[in-house]
Amino acid sequence: MSETDYNQIVQLLCDRLTSLSKVPEVSIAPETNLITQLSIDSIKLLNLIMEIEDTFDISIPINALTDIQTVGELAALVHKIKSAS
Amino acid sequence: MNLLEKLDAAATARKSLLPDGVGAFGIPIEEVYSATEARIGDRRVLLLGTNNYLGLTFAPECIQAAHQAIDKEGTGTTGSRMANGSYFGHRALEREFADFYQCSNGIVFTTGYQANLGTISGLVGPGDTVLIDGDSHASIYDGCILSGADIVRFKHNDAADMEKRLRRLGNRVETTLIIAEGIYSMLGDQAPLAEIIKIKKQYGCILLLDEAHSLGVLGETGQGLVEKTGLLNEVDFITGTFSKSLCSIGGFCVSNHPQLEQLRYVSHPYIFTASPSPATIASTRAALELLRKGSHLREQLWKNCTQLYTQLKQTGYQLGPDPGPVIAAILETPQQALLMWKSLLEHNIYVNLILPPAAPEGKSLVRCSVNAAHTSEQIQYVGDTFAKLYDLVNA
Structure with missing residues (x-):
């Protein structure tokens, strides 16, 4: 996958997170923190992961999320898994 | 934010959901009168929030067995199953569980939580995969995390x-290990076991079924969903707990795979804890015997479940899809659920309050657990009270 693909993943995540965020005034960007800035609860995040898996036809083990804090880091993880599949 | 400040922040979030010092979580029970009644504060309440499905907490056979075990073997084993904690009773209970499920092997754990932790972390490890239902119990999630395997929901x-x-x-x-539950604890619904087994066979995976809430409840002899569906021989590992229908504390895993025995040597939740006390083992053995021949208890339980489920449904409450001992009224907001919970307590009915994110789909639950010892009049009173409160919480 290319840089373009990465940017598409970021865009898709930003769109979905906008509807899930409890803090609508925060403008979502790659450096936005999922928990501290968007207050996304764990269940919503896990359900979002299932959606992403379906969109890209990949498996994202939830334990791979341990080190993920920002939208950009999540996009990079998705990009990495998709590229390897 | 330091460690203590993080806890303070979590406490603030909790208090914002439960204002006015409402003690819905960890409510103090002052006295227990029977399988269906207790005292909370100065109220004598009906217990509709316990997992005492067969109503055996005061069964004379279990109490007598526990007394005898204390007199004979003392209050605790003071040691691990791996060391000095495997008494005759522990080994006998393992044989009895294996026999009950027509399996070659059985292991007893100190809690039901540890049964899942110990079994899952013993079966899979880093590089393996666990495929679990999204609504799995925390003990399943924690077992998967402990294992180091990749977790896919x-x-x-x-x-x-x-x-x-x-x-x-x-x-x-x-x-890959697939994990499902006989009855799910939030909405009381049952796993589509036949479909899951068809797929697991097609792909050649191993299946673990947790019968924690279905043991004693489903099937002619109370084996659980495996018996109700006639699929006992198709499930690789069955786990369960003693703390619901068997009215004590502990857990088990049974299997026809001889490799189960190896878990005794690799499973930390089995090894690094003291074994269940002699009284616990003795009362569980007595309760298992009552459970196996307790078709009359299951008949009464299902009569009670159907009565309450039907009445709540007719009143207009949104419920889980299957009638059963776990009957949860699904409410849109935590405020509605809290109002409902408090109002029920004011009517001397204790139920469980479940708020997001613990409840599925961001909803809130007021969850009733019905048991075989409830009388028809008690169930009727609960149903009538829910009906009386319907307009209040849906205003």
Whole structure:
């Protein structure tokens, strides 16, 4: 996958997170923190992961999320898994 | 934010959901009168929030067995199953569980939580995969985390979704463990076991079924969903707990795979804890005997479940899809659920309050657990009270 693909993943995540965020005034960007800035609860995040898996036809083990804090880091993880599949 | 400040922040969030010092979580029970009644504060309440499905907490056979065990063997084993904690009773209970499920092997754990932790972390490890239902109990999640295996979730009770995620794993299916539950604790619904088994056989995976809430409740002899569906021989590992229908504390795993025995040597939750006390083992053995011949208890339980489920449904409450001992009224907001919970307590009825994110789909639950010892009049009173409160919480 290319840089373009990465940017598409970021865009898709930003769109979905906008509807899930409890803090609508925060403008979502790659450096936005999922928990501290968007207050996304764990269940919503896990359900979002299932959606992403379906969109890209990949498996994202939830334990791979341990080190993920920002939208950009999540996009990079998705990009990495998709590229390897 | 330092460690203590993080806890303070969590406490503030909790208090914002439960204002006015409402003690819905960890409510103090002052006295227990029977399987169905207790005192909370100065109220004598009906217990509709326990997991005492067969109503055996005061069964004379269990109490007598526990007394005798204390007199004979003392209050505790003071040691691990791996060291000095495997008494005759522990080994006998393992044989009795294996016999009950017509399996060659059985292991007893100190709690039901540890049964899942110990079994899962013993079966899979780093590089393996666990495919679990999205609504799995915390003990399943924690067991998976402890194992170090990759954790993939499928949509709750959706076998087609499970199949899709299994397909994506490619040749990793060979080292994949699928986990489902007989009855799910939040909404009381049952796993689509036949569909899950068809898929697991197609892909050649191993299946673990947790019968914690279905043991004693489903099937002619109370084995659980495996008996109700006639699929006992198709499930690789069955776990369960003593703390619901068996009215004590502890857990088990049974299997026809001889490799189960190896868990005794690799499973930390089995090894690094003291074994259940002699009284616990003795009362569990007595309760298991009552459970096996307790078709009359199951008949009464299901009569009570059907009575309450039907009445709440007719009143207009949104409930889980299957009638059963776990009957949860699904409410849109935590405020509605809290109002309902408090109002029920004011009417001397204790139920469980479940708020997001613990409840599925961001909803809130007021959950009743019915048991075989409830009288028809008690169930009627609970149903009537829910009906009386319907307009209040839906205003």
